[in-house]
Amino acid sequence: MDMRLRGALAGLVAGGVALAVGELVAGIGSTQRAPVIAVGDMVIDAVPRPVKDFAIDTFGTNDKVALLVGIYTVIALIAVALGVTSTRRWTTGAAGIAAFGAVGVVAVVQQGTDLGAAEVLAPVLGAAAGIAVLWLLLRSGRELPRHAGELPPRTESRRAFLLQAGGAVAFAGVAAALGRALQGRVSAAASRSAVVLPGARRPLPAVPAGADFGVEGLSPFVTPNDHFYRIDVNLVVPQVEAETWSLKVTGRVERELEITYAELLDMEMVEADVTLACVSNEVGGRLVGNARWLGTPLLAILERAGVDAAADQVVARAVDGFTVGFPVAALRDGRTALVAVGMNGEPLPIRHGFPARLVIAGLYGYVSATKWLGEIELTRFEDYDPYWIKRGWAVEAPIKTSARIDTAKDGVVAGVAWAPTLGIERVELRIDDGDWVECELADEVSKDTWRQWRHRWSDATPGRHSLTVRATDGSGMTQREERVAPFPDGAEGWHTVNVTVD
Numbered sequence: 001m002d003m004r005l006r007g008a009l010a011g012l013v014a015g016g017v018a019l020a021v022g023e024l025v026a027g028i029g030s031t032q033r034a035p036v037i038a039v040g041d042m043v044i045d046a047v048p049r050p051v052k053d054f055a056i057d058t059f060g061t062n063d064k065v066a067l068l069v070g071i072y073t074v075i076a077l078i079a080v081a082l083g084v085t086s087t088r089r090w091t092t093g094a095a096g097i098a099a100f101g102a103v104g105v106v107a108v109v110q111q112g113t114d115l116g117a118a119e120v121l122a123p124v125l126g127a128a129a130g131i132a133v134l135w136l137l138l139r140s141g142r143e144l145p146r147h148a149g150e151l152p153p154r155t156e157s158r159r160a161f162l163l164q165a166g167g168a169v170a171f172a173g174v175a176a177a178l179g180r181a182l183q184g185r186v187s188a189a190a191s192r193s194a195v196v197l198p199g200a201r202r203p204l205p206a207v208p209a210g211a212d213f214g215v216e217g218l219s220p221f222v223t224p225n226d227h228f229y230r231i232d233v234n235l236v237v238p239q240v241e242a243e244t245w246s247l248k249v250t251g252r253v254e255r256e257l258e259i260t261y262a263e264l265l266d267m268e269m270v271e272a273d274v275t276l277a278c279v280s281n282e283v284g285g286r287l288v289g290n291a292r293w294l295g296t297p298l299l300a301i302l303e304r305a306g307v308d309a310a311a312d313q314v315v316a317r318a319v320d321g322f323t324v325g326f327p328v329a330a331l332r333d334g335r336t337a338l339v340a341v342g343m344n345g346e347p348l349p350i351r352h353g354f355p356a357r358l359v360i361a362g363l364y365g366y367v368s369a370t371k372w373l374g375e376i377e378l379t380r381f382e383d384y385d386p387y388w389i390k391r392g393w394a395v396e397a398p399i400k401t402s403a404r405i406d407t408a409k410d411g412v413v414a415g416v417a418w419a420p421t422l423g424i425e426r427v428e429l430r431i432d433d434g435d436w437v438e439c440e441l442a443d444e445v446s447k448d449t450w451r452q453w454r455h456r457w458s459d460a461t462p463g464r465h466s467l468t469v470r471a472t473d474g475s476g477m478t479q480r481e482e483r484v485a486p487f488p489d490g491a492e493g494w495h496t497v498n499v500t501v502d
Contacts, residue, residue, distance in 0.1 A: 003087045006161060010137035011083015011093060013168045015075055018097060018130030020172035020179065022104065022122045027182025029118030034179065035104035035126060040071055040235040042107040068235060075100070083134065090138050094131045101127025133168050137161060191241040192354050195347040200271040200294060207273075207292075210443035213452050217407030218414045221445070221452060222273075223289035225349050231278045231287060231365065233387070238320050238372045242355040247301075247339065251315070251377035254306025261355050264341065267296040272336040272359070275418045275450045277399050279364040280486050284404050284495040288418065290449050293359045294342030299331045301339060302376070311378040315386060316358050316370035323386040326360060326367045327396065328378070335421050336361040336448055339373065361448040362421035364397040364490060394489035401479055402491075403427055403453070403471035408499045413439075414454035415495075419473035423447030426472040429455045432465055439469075447474060460501045468496040 019036060026034040044067070058066075078096070086093030104123025212221040242261040249257040271294050278287035302314075307328065315325045331337050340359045341348060348354040353371030360368035366388045377384075381395060389395055401424075403417035417424045423444060428436040442452035453469075472478040483493035 004084050007083040007085070007087035007138065008080045009083065009165060010134055010161075011079040011081070011086065012076060013137060013165050013172070014083065014093070014097065014130040014134035015079030016172045017133045017168055017175075018100070018126040019075070020126075020175035021129040022126030023179030024175040024182070025118055025125050025179070026122040027118075027179040029116045029122070035108060035123040036068070036071060036075075037235050038107035038110075038123075039104060040067055041233070042110055043067065043071070044233050044235070063231075086134060086138060090135060093134050093138075097127050097130045097134065101130075137164055137168070188239040188241050188350050188354055191243060192347050192350060195242060195341075195355075197294060197342045197347060198265050198269050200269045202270070204271040204273065204292065207445060208443050211445045211452070213414060213442055213454055215407060215412055215414045215452075215454060217409065218452060218454070219406050219416050219450075221290060221442070221449075222344060223291055225291070225344050225346070225352065228289040228291060228343075228352060229278060229287045230351055231280065232371060233322055234320060237351045238318070239350065240319055240355055240372050245319075245355045245374075247356065247373060248375040249301060249305040249378075250375060251379050252308035252311035253302070253378050254308070257301070257305045259301070264296065264339065264356065268300070269294055269296055269341075270338070272338060272361075272448065273446045274336055274359055274361045274448045275420050276359070276365055276369055277402075277418065277420075277490075279366050279393065279397055279490050281402075281491060282486060283402070283483060283491050283493045284497070285491075288402075288450070290418075291344050293338055293340045295338030295340035295356075295359065298337045298339055298358065298360075298376075302331070302378070305378075307378055311380060313379050313381045313384065315377040315379050315384055316368075316373060317375040317377065318370050318372045319374040320372060322370070324358075324365075324367050324370050325379075325381070325384065325386040325389065325395075326363055330360065330363065362399055364399055366393060367395075367397045392488060397489050400490045400492055401471055401473040401477060402495075403469045403479065404495050405467055405469050405497050408457070408467055408497065411457050411460060412454055413457050413467055414452065415469060416450045416452055417469075417471035418450035419471065420448045423474035424451040424453075424471055425474050425476070426478075427451075427453040428470055428472075430468045430470075431457070436470075462501050464498060464500050466496060466498050468494050470494045 022035040082093040082096040101123045105120060108119050108123060207221055245261045247259045247264065271292060273290065273292050275288065275290040281287035312328050313325050314328055314331065315323055317323050336359065338359045340357050341355065343349065343352060348357060353373065356373045357371040358369055358373055399420050401419040404415045405413065406415040413429060417427050424441065427439045427441060429439050430436050437455060439453040439455045444451055470479045479494060480492055481494050484491055
């Protein structure tokens with residue numbers, strides 16, 4: 001077998017074993033911080049904003065899968081290169097694998113303070129296993145070297161190499177599978193299944209039939225939980241058990257509080273229909289959804305703690321350390337602001353923040369919608385910058401009035417429009433260069449939710465057409481035509497699609 005090919009395969013197998021052993025050792029720990037996940041989280045925190053924007057724009061809610069695929073691909077390519085260079089001096093490959101182990105240790109340590117020995121040892125032992133396998137495969141069928149760092153004289157043994165490589169691959173597969181299984185034991189699924197949600201003080205009536213046109217291809221008024229967008233900074237969804245969860249209220253308050261999940265469920269619960277939107281949502285994008293939330297008003301919790309008059313910012317901190325910040329004044333203007341425990345009639349899905357999260361109407365998620373909520377801190381804007389503010393996004397981020405075209409077929413053009421806390425007053429459609437035509441609006445359920453609209457396009461002519469939509473909110477403001485990128489405080493512009501009529 002050609003030595004370069006042997007080296008490439010040896011490097012690839014050694015890299016795979018290193019990752020698998022890392023997964024296995026990490027599985028023994030109490031967290032889900034496998035080395036690759038830790039490195040991925042470090043990359044998410046470190047990459048420049050334009051790169052993050054590109055990932056979300058390109059891959060949408062699959063951005064984390066794309067990142068993991070990218071990380072594994074880069075590791076594979078580097079492992080191959082190290083293997084090839086190691087055919088002359090195997091210590092080169094050993095040093096490269098050791099360097100990757102060191103990066104893994106740094107990434108794991110940066111993840112938090114609740115680490116055990118297993119999480120820190122995972123990249124170390126993984127690197128050691130990778131180095132051992134690289135040595136084993138490169139010396140396959142050779143005599144022992146005469147000098148340290150040199151490979152022995154060549155005596156070809158393809159059979160021995162392939163057998164050893166196959167054995168290493170099988171070991172890696174078993175180790176990785178066992179590691180994933182061990183990590184899977186850290187799950188909040190059983191905790192969530194045991195939750196019985198309390199009833200709301202004044203349950204909302206069922207969504208009226210007039211709020212949903214039922215047009216094929218049109219987003220339903222209520223977004224199903226499994227279709228609701230997910231954008232956060234976690235490669236692995238945090239697993240938080242309700243039995244051990246608590247919410248701390250700290251900072252500029254008269255008395256600090258700590259509320260358990262059981263105590264939270266005993267508080268007065270309210271239901272609210274609220275549309276949430278991600279600031280990264282492009283014009284016409286899908287990073288927006290509407291749900292019926294169950295929770296207790298955030299202001300009621302803060303009033304129990306006693307808010308210092310000097311506090312002007314509410315900082316919400318997730319259990320993974322992610323932070324958001326929004327004005328205290330936003331809680332006093334009548335908008336919906338909940339510590340939510342339910343979503344569309346069931347306990348919060350784990351991927352959407354179980355056991356508890358924040359739902360603040362009218363504010364983009366990056367300044368308000370904290371999932372896996374763990375702490376509320378009262379502070380001042382001048383004293384603390386949350387996660388995305390440190391990365392250049394706007395401090396205050398009200399959701400901008402927007403309209404989207406979802407479908408245009410069978411003589412009907414339809415979509416949704418939203419302006420949470422203001423409501424939608426009017427939606428207009430322009431076909432090609434014609435006049436603006438006012439569209440039919442579905443019944444308004446709440447000013448905090450999106451609203452469906454439709455236009456019966458009975459006079460459509462065959463050929464290619466351009467459709468443009470704009471919305472006017474409850475304040476009388478109509479969307480601006482000029483396209484504005486999401487950074488730093490949300491996209492603007494009219495949504496336009498091109499369609500062909502047969």
